[in-house]
Amino acid sequence: MLDIILRREGHTVALAANGEQALASLAEDSSIELVLSDLRMEPMDGLMLLEQIRRRHPDIFVVIMTAFTEWDTAVRAMRQGAYNFLRKPFDNLLVKSLVRRALDARAHYLASRAAGTSQAGVHLVGASAAMQRIQTTIEQVSTTDSTVLVTGESGTGKELVARAVHYASLRSDGPMVRINSGALTPSLLESELFGHVRGSFTGAVDDRQGLFALADGGTLFLDEIGELAGETQVKLLRVLECGEYLPVGGRDVLTCNVRVVAATNRDLRQMVKDGSFREDLYYRLAVIPLHLPPLRERPEDIPLLAGHLLARHAVKLRRDVTGFTQDAFKAMLAYSWPGNIRELDNRIQRGAALTTSGDINEQMLFQELDHPSGSRPSRVADRSALSMLKERIGTKDAIALEAAVADYERELIEAALNACDDNLTEAARLLGISFRQIRYKVRQLGLR
Numbered sequence: 001m002l003d004i005i006l007r008r009e010g011h012t013v014a015l016a017a018n019g020e021q022a023l024a025s026l027a028e029d030s031s032i033e034l035v036l037s038d039l040r041m042e043p044m045d046g047l048m049l050l051e052q053i054r055r056r057h058p059d060i061f062v063v064i065m066t067a068f069t070e071w072d073t074a075v076r077a078m079r080q081g082a083y084n085f086l087r088k089p090f091d092n093l094l095v096k097s098l099v100r101r102a103l104d105a106r107a108h109y110l111a112s113r114a115a116g117t118s119q120a121g122v123h124l125v126g127a128s129a130a131m132q133r134i135q136t137t138i139e140q141v142s143t144t145d146s147t148v149l150v151t152g153e154s155g156t157g158k159e160l161v162a163r164a165v166h167y168a169s170l171r172s173d174g175p176m177v178r179i180n181s182g183a184l185t186p187s188l189l190e191s192e193l194f195g196h197v198r199g200s201f202t203g204a205v206d207d208r209q210g211l212f213a214l215a216d217g218g219t220l221f222l223d224e225i226g227e228l229a230g231e232t233q234v235k236l237l238r239v240l241e242c243g244e245y246l247p248v249g250g251r252d253v254l255t256c257n258v259r260v261v262a263a264t265n266r267d268l269r270q271m272v273k274d275g276s277f278r279e280d281l282y283y284r285l286a287v288i289p290l291h292l293p294p295l296r297e298r299p300e301d302i303p304l305l306a307g308h309l310l311a312r313h314a315v316k317l318r319r320d321v322t323g324f325t326q327d328a329f330k331a332m333l334a335y336s337w338p339g340n341i342r343e344l345d346n347r348i349q350r351g352a353a354l355t356t357s358g359d360i361n362e363q364m365l366f367q368e369l370d371h372p373s374g375s376r377p378s379r380v381a382d383r384s385a386l387s388m389l390k391e392r393i394g395t396k397d398a399i400a401l402e403a404a405v406a407d408y409e410r411e412l413i414e415a416a417l418n419a420c421d422d423n424l425t426e427a428a429r430l431l432g433i434s435f436r437q438i439r440y441k442v443r444q445l446g447l448r
Contacts, residue, residue, distance in 0.1 A: 002036065005092055006099065019044030019052075026057055034102050035062045036086075039073055047077060054081045061106045061143070063098060065090075078146040078287045087241065094242050101145065101257055105170045109143055112170075124157075124164055125308045128298035134161065134290050141288050142168045147240065149225075149285045150263040152292030155342030155446040158263040159223065161290055165261050166219040174218025177211050182227030183440050190232055191248050200249020212245055212256045219259045224443075225285065226266035226277065233278045236260075240284045260285070265443065295337040295344065302332050302344070309345050310360070313352040320357040327362040335366070339446025346406055353404075410445050413438070417447065 006013050014029065016022035018041055026032055035053060039046035050062050064077040064085040077085060083102050086095065124135050138161075141148075148165050150158045159178065166176045179192060187201075195210030211220055228236065239245045243255050262285045271277035295302065306324065314321045324332070328351075337343055351360035412431065420426035428438040 002095065005095055009096055009099070011099070018042070019046075019049040022049060023052055023056070026053065026060065032060060033106055034099065035060060036065060036099075037062060038065050039067075039077070047073065047080065050077055050080055050082055059106070059110065061102050063102055078141070078144055081140065081144065082146075083143065084145045091242060097243060097255075097257075105143070105145060108170050108173075124160065125304050126298065126301040127304055128293075128301050130291075130293050130298055131301060134292070135164075137288065137290060138164050138168050143170060144288075145170070145259055146287040147259065147285050148261045148288040148290060149268075150261065150290045150292065151268075152263075152265060153294045153340055153446070154265050154443045155340035156292040156294060157341045158265075158292060159221065161292060162219075162221045162261040162263060165290075166221075166259075169219070169259065171218050171259055175215055176219045176221065177215040178221040178223065179211055180223045180440070182224035182443075183436070185436075186229035186232055187248075189228075190235065193232075194235065194245045194247050195250075195254075196248035197250045200247075204249070207247075210245075210247065212239060212258055213254070215258045216256045217258075219261055222260060222262045224264060225262035226264040226268055226271060228277075230278075233281050237278065237281045237284060240281075295340045299333050303329065305341060305344060306332060306348060309348045310352060313349045317349075317352050319352050319355065321352050321355050321360060322357075323359050324365075325359045325361045328360055328365055331362045331366055342444075343446050349402075350404070350407065406445070409441070410447070413441060413445065414447060417442075 003013050003015055012031075014025050014032065016025055019037075022035065022037070026035075035049075037046045037049055041049070044052075046064055050064065053060055053062055061083040062077075062081070064082045065088055066073065066077075066085050067088050083105065084098060086098060124131055126132075148162070150161050152158055162178075163176065166172060179189075181189060184192060191201075191204075191208075191210070193210050193212055195208050195213060196204050198204055198207050222236075235245060239256065239258070240260060243257060244253050245256065246253055268277055268282050268286070272279045272282050295305075306329075310321060310323070313319070332344075339346070347365045348360070351364040354364045355361075413427070416427035416430045417424075419430065424438050424442070425435055428435050431438065433441075
């Protein structure tokens with residue numbers, strides 16, 4: 001059947017009854033570009049064949065065909081370098097589309113390698129074993145079209161990892177589009193993802209493309225994937241399986257060629273057990289899992305990250321800051337960093353703003369933590385700090401407005417949470433914001 005389908009598409013097809021015959025054909029015919037292989041074969045199964053092809057013919061791309069019950073094995077195939085996989089039974093149009101994408105991706109890969117740009121990408125800062133493993137995995141799967149699931153606490157740098165995946169991939173010339181799945185209502189999120197047609201809801205005065213259309217040929221980064229509503233999970237699964245979606249209020253099915261990188265700080269496996277997240281969607285997303293450990297578990301990365309962040313903020317703020325004092329370094333290594341890299345970035349930005357030259361000291365980084373039992377500074381101290389910032393503005397000395405505002409926002413939210421025993425609903429009422437807003441801000445600031 002596949003022979004007939006692919007020949008009608010203009011491809012030259014060679015058939016093999018088993019893995020040994022396939023390897024013999026590859027050795028004899030150097031023009032073969034793509035292999036479609038089943039998983040269950042005797043005596044050489046699909047994984048063994050994949051391993052041999054990757055070792056002997058690294059320029060040949062492989063697509064694995066799998067039944068639904070073989071998800072775990074299919075995922076292993078992707079991690080070993082398979083370009084993608086087909087779930088049986090499959091649609092003929094899907095086969096044609098996937099083969100076309102695989103051949104285009106291979107051509108792009110060979111052209112990039114010939115131009116010396118195949119290894120270009122985003123370098124992740126870090127010397128820890130965990131970060132080295134992540135970088136190695138990203139490089140290993142650079143020629144695959146598989147989905148990637150990035151997990152880790154809030155503020156650990158999941159979006160940066162997603163960018164590294166995109167720019168190391170065969171889609172690096174295409175767009176990378178990002179959306180926070182937890183910041184929008186289910187109906188608004190569906191409109192953002194899939195687009196809508198005119199008149200589909202109040203305010204829809206024109207047809208509008210969704211992010212899947214805008215990311216066509218590139219990568220879509222879905223942050224906070226664990227917040228997806230059940231109906232949105234179903235629609236996302238359809239896009240991942242066959243590249244098809246329906247705009248809100250539309251009747252015509254649209255197609256796209258998008259790689260999805262998802263991120264979450266929640267335990268999706270537990271959500272699957274609880275029934276709040278679809279098992280089939282989880283397996284589709286977690287083909288390549290990348291877990292980012294919290295900063296407190298990789299202290300060896302702190303000096304490198306601190307130096308990298310300081311160099312960026314010193315240039316941005318036009319500060320002649322050379323580094324950190326020894327006390328500041330000791331304090332950074334001893335601190336638990338509940339907000340992870342986002343908090344480290346925030347504190348270094350503030351330290352650079354408050355230091356005109358020389359080294360940033362411990363007080364500039366941890367001023368509000370120098371109180372018994374980790375208590376917050378008094379409001380008098382807060383007013384004093386605000387007065388100091390005003391004075392600096394008065395003398396035309398630049399400050400970091402975003403960092404200063406973030407500090408006060410953090411303190412107000414923490415105060416509200418303390419007053420309400422960590423009840424988000426009550427804390428949101430005290431601050432005059434919605435539950436969704438405070439949930440997003442709590443995660444953004446690394447308070448949970």
